[in-house]
Amino acid sequence: MTDNPPPLDEMVDGDSHVRPHWRGVFGTLFSLGHDTLAERAQLLERAFVEEGITSMLPGEQQVNWRCDPIPLILSAEEFAALETGLAQRARLIDAILADIYGPGTLVKSGAIPPDLVYGNPAFLRPCTIAGSDEAPVRHLHVYAADLMRGADGIWRVLADRSDQARGLAYALENRRNLSRIVPEIFQNQQIEPLRPFMETTAEALRALAPDGEGGTALLSGGHSDPLWFEHVLLARELSIGLVEPGDLTIRGGIVYLKTLRGLERISVLLRRQVGSRMDPLELSHSPGPPGLLDAMRAGTVHIVNHPGSALAESPGLAAFLPGIARKILGEDLITPSQATLWLGDGANLRTVLRDLEGWVIQHATDGSSVPVLPTHLTADKRAELAAKVVAKPADYAAMMAPTPSVAPCAMEGGLEPRPIVLRMFLAHDGTTWRAMPGGLARALSHEDAIAGRLPRDALSKDVWVLPDEFAATRFVPAMDSRPLAIRRTAGDLPSRVADNFYWLGRYLERLEEAARLRRALIPRVTRPSASPHERADVELLSACLRAAGVLRAEDTFDHGTVARNAAVLNAFRVDGPMRRQLARVANLAAQLRDRLTGEVHTILTRSLHNLSEAMRKLPADTDPRAVEHASVLTTDILQFSAAIAGLAAENMVRGGGRLFFDFGRRVQRAHALLEQLGQLLAQPPGPVQTGRVEAGLQLALELRDSVITYRARYLAVMQAAPALDLILADEGNPRGLAFQLLAMRDLLRQITEEGDSLVASVDQALRDARALVADVLRAPNQMAAAARLTEPLAELESFIEMIAERVSRRFFTLLPVARSLTTDAEPAELPGAA
């Protein structure tokens, strides 16, 4: 260990000269100066926070993704050599997977020990079942490798990423943000762009569709997946749909996406879900859809990569790759693995036990398990580890502890060389393997570096490949590119997404209505000496707030300043109803991330972030200005909601979700205004108090922003029928009921056939609303008639909810959850069986 040579420096050679391919960037770094670099590093960090990108470290708390302002630079020559070497590895792994899930000669001949296959949870037995002649032949389409460069200058593979090749989107984001925030370093340096690789990959995926039919989609576990961000970004970069298992259904061996328009065929799935969770019929505990493996075997759908491809990530397999390469490719490995021994072999076990500290111990089949570095263990723990390995040697592999190269990182105290692990990405373009001229480098702590572990803090680097000055022919001539196919995505909105838009609309509107109620309430509870009239208003508004579920029963406004402040502020505190409303909006916005344009998403997340910060910073109830803060916050929420509504009208949505967003807002506004009006007109038992009805109508007009309109039309005379007309029947009042119903009808007409019963129902609601107003107008005592409206208003409210429910059932209904049937019954006694 101690006699290891020093690590190689990527930027500086042995004579302390900056290597030629680093000179351009080095010059820029030098002229930028340390302070500027440190500032850019911070800006970069903030950019990633705003995008909501969290680290992809498994099993740990969410960490903010960070990108160092200094890229890792590869010369054209170096890149070409790595591309050749990794392409060979990709070919090899594809051949290994084809054999393991096919004839199985590698295990039979002893080239791979059965332990690494049959004892490997990543080996999916249903995938060995022979498919039809149309079934896909290729197992591997995308591949990534983690590499380190040793002190001898040779890049070696630490881990093959054959399952999903995660991290591609992070590499793209690093490049995008770096070029935005540190543009100077790009100015006097030509580098290879990443875009052509993505375009080739997208085309290659589409070309996999059997007979060119059906769509391509990225299959994601959904927004609870720690890599959800990557899924969203990757789907967008590749111009393919993002779907979840529940969006898919299989009929007659063909995979379909359930969209608003009906079932749309899907024939290529970029798998971003664990392969062993692809089909509940053949792989237990899977979200589905059931029958996916059958469809794959029938050749109607291509799954990229093959569900069983995680098998080749087993750390123990690295020990056998050189032999297998000679056996099935007839070639030696160009880019080798870091030296690895499988401990199921007695001689290997003895070798490793003799010098345990020179090795890193890994689980032989589980590539995601954390490697253990014996040299960092106490003597006791080391003995414990040795005993564990001796008890089940076949479960372990040992990798020689590496000495990775270092590259400069902008740290607080200036440039600091940190050990580097490089992830490179390859895709098969239908003919050959191509590497992305870039990648994802990560700076390690020294402990992680020797263990060959991925970093525990997420400082990443953009990776640059310099163009080859002498070989312009490497670029594919423009004439060769096939004409781009026209792609349209509108109308293919998955039902789940439409459902989410509908609820985003409803929750946003709910938040706004609650803010309106509060805005009306706050000045009335803060006046030093309230009139009886104002106290009555406070009572009515409290009733509305309670009905809307945004004021707790125990919060009241007439028990002293502190109690009043508490009643106002509680809603915004942790677990308070306003805070929860905001959280619901934020949650839906996160789920819809892939459907929102970047601009809208940024505004949404930034505003949500600011609002929740403001809530966190609210002063204590005893602060004399506490209510003032709440008042400002309330205005902020109204502004937020208005901003989102404005954006939605213009440019919110990709693929038609705006319609359902609007529909949700309209339904919720209609719901809220009917609910409020009912509360405001409610009378205590006994004869009708005209003054109370009048106060209620006044408040109703205020909440509908209609006071000025009313005064303009009827001056200061308060009468029930004109007020109700403005609130319920006036089609020109954007906060009135009729306006909402007309908007609902227009939206429904866009998605239904002529004469649809849903449209007819909305017309009915409109007639009902008008009839209510007409009844009051005809009544001898309008105030008394208005007081009797609570019941009919509630009926109208539930009628509108029923229409919304029907829309939801018709357009959003997801397939019911698949469940496993209990299998055969328990066998009974075997009478007489000897």
Next chain:
Amino acid sequence: MRYRVRHVSRYEYGSPVELAAHILHLRPRPLPWQQIVSGEIVAEPSGSRRRDAEDHFGNVVTWLFLDRPHADFIITAESVVEVSYPLPPKVTPAWESIVEAAHGPDAGPAAEFRFDSPMAPSVAETRDFAAISFVKDRPVLDALCDLNRRIYKEFRFRSGVTTISTPVSQVMKRREGVCQDFSHLMVSALRGLGLPARYNSGYIRTKPPPGQKRRQGSDQSHAWVGAWMGPELGWVDLDPTNGIVVHEEHVLLGWGRDYGDVSPVQGVILGGGANHLTVSVDLEPDEVG
């Protein structure tokens, strides 16, 4: 011996099932000692898609997909099978040499069956139990038969006390269960010693009491164990539920690492509410033959 097997599974659902997918291991596997004279599966409704193939272990499998609403589903599997298991060898090598062979290059496909599986992992409880039979240098078949008999004698057959997900360590503790439990237990015990062992799914013939016609539908699916005796001697089948070496009374559907690989009917449904399953199995000597 020629048998006729009829296995009927009837699902009744509380509300119509919209989509269903089923995998059936319901047709006997052809083997040198088990000729399939005829074998077919009829489903009602028949479904929109049916596939027949061999699974990873070489068993005969049928996939059925139903995409129209149905309130009940009946699967009838009927086959005629000619069975004549070979007699077990008189002389067998010491069990330790079998362990060695199982870890060597000549193990072939048998190697797969020495690894843990979800329902039959090797655990200390079953391994210690087996160690009593597997004393030093004992011929492997002697030791296997001894273990087989001990399970039969020391465990009580009792249905309803275990489910298919009851772990083997639990069965060890309770000392009771049904044929699946005893088979999993024995497979687990043998794997613990380093011996390949597999789970066999099928049927056993029921001898009618003298002078009586046997009751229809009194039989059920059965399970027993395959144990490996080295590359020359191959596999021997043992039925720990009845304490016997399998000879002429069993019909094999298929084998796997455990029940999960070869359950006769397994499925996923969408919708359906509560469901009710009735199963009947008849295994009778075929009078025509």
